[in-house]
Amino acid sequence: MTAPLIIFFVLAALAVLGAVSLILQRHPIHSALSLIVVMVALAGLYLLMGAEFVAAVQIIVYGGAIMVLFIFVIMLLNAGLEERTNFSRLATYAGIPLALAVSGLIAAAIVRSGGYLPAPAPSGALTSTKTLSMLLFTEFVYPFELTSFLILVAILGAIVLAQREN
Amino acid sequence: MVPTNYYLILSAILFGLGIVAFVFKRNIITLFMAIELMLNAVNLAFVAFSQSLGKPDGEVFVLFVIVVAAAEAAVGLGIIILTARNRHSLNVERVDLLKL
Numbered sequence: 001m002t003a004p005l006i007i008f009f010v011l012a013a014l015a016v017l018g019a020v021s022l023i024l025q026r027h028p029i030h031s032a033l034s035l036i037v038v039m040v041a042l043a044g045l046y047l048l049m050g051a052e053f054v055a056a057v058q059i060i061v062y063g064g065a066i067m068v069l070f071i072f073v074i075m076l077l078n079a080g081l082e083e084r085t086n087f088s089r090l091a092t093y094a095g096i097p098l099a100l101a102v103s104g105l106i107a108a109a110i111v112r113s114g115g116y117l118p119a120p121a122p123s124g125a126l127t128s129t130k131t132l133s134m135l136l137f138t139e140f141v142y143p144f145e146l147t148s149f150l151i152l153v154a155i156l157g158a159i160v161l162a163q164r165e166n
Numbered sequence: 167m168v169p170t171n172y173y174l175i176l177s178a179i180l181f182g183l184g185i186v187a188f189v190f191k192r193n194i195i196t197l198f199m200a201i202e203l204m205l206n207a208v209n210l211a212f213v214a215f216s217q218s219l220g221k222p223d224g225e226v227f228v229l230f231v232i233v234v235a236a237a238e239a240a241v242g243l244g245i246i247i248l249t250a251r252n253r254h255s256l257n258v259e260r261v262d263l264l265k266l
Contacts, residue, residue, distance in 0.1 A: 015176065057229060110175055
């Protein structure tokens with residue numbers, strides 16, 4: 001077992017445990033902290049693959065900004081323990097089989113197509129920040145500008161939604 | 167080296183766990199976190215494919231996904247605050263105005 005493989009399995013176990021913990025925890029704050037564990041583990045996996053810019057963005061935007069927003073809202077609304085109502089029968093009987101079916105389908109497709117994809121080599125040159133930014137400002141410049149418009153609309157929407165009407 | 171398939175299987179597992187969380191959790195904020203978990207799983211697959219095929223396009227796509235997730239979180243949490251203020255509850259079972 002080589003070192004990258006060991007690192008992969010440790011990070012993968014961390015991510016899966018975080019996701020399971022997100023499901024099992026009954027307090028939203030604990031779920032949010034579990035989700036942060038998943039995101040940090042995924043950032044480590046990106047680093048392992050050699051995608052250092054995406055790893056940094058993952059930590060800063062996901063682990064930093066978005067999760068802080070979540071925790072802000074949880075504390076603002078003073079969310080307590082999740083209450084157990086008798087939830088719909090469809091969720092009880094169809095939930096786990098549905099998730100297993102989707103994961104199994106994806107995994108089967110991956111395993112059957114195995115061998116065609118070369119392993120990601122963390123060369124660094126392939127997806128250096130320079131390459132990414134060149135691509136972002138030449139080939140993808142139109143979608144890039146559109147995202148700025150999207151963020152503007154999202155800011156306005158959030159303000160309009162959250163303000164108190166009088 | 168770690169085979170690409172390992173990354174893809176991990177991505178599938180995380181996506182499945184996201185579905186389980188979305189179906190079983192009753193707190194509206196936790197449901198939102200389940201959506202973020204599924205987006206993260208898809209991002210992992212994007213980066214794995216991008217590195218494996220030697221094309222940086224997939225990583226540019228991940229950046230767009232993150233931007234959209236941030237916008238979605240801002241608007242979605244605004245809607246959650248509004249719902250909580252009107253219904254005095256964060257339970258999705260109580261948001262049933264359209265239910266017969």
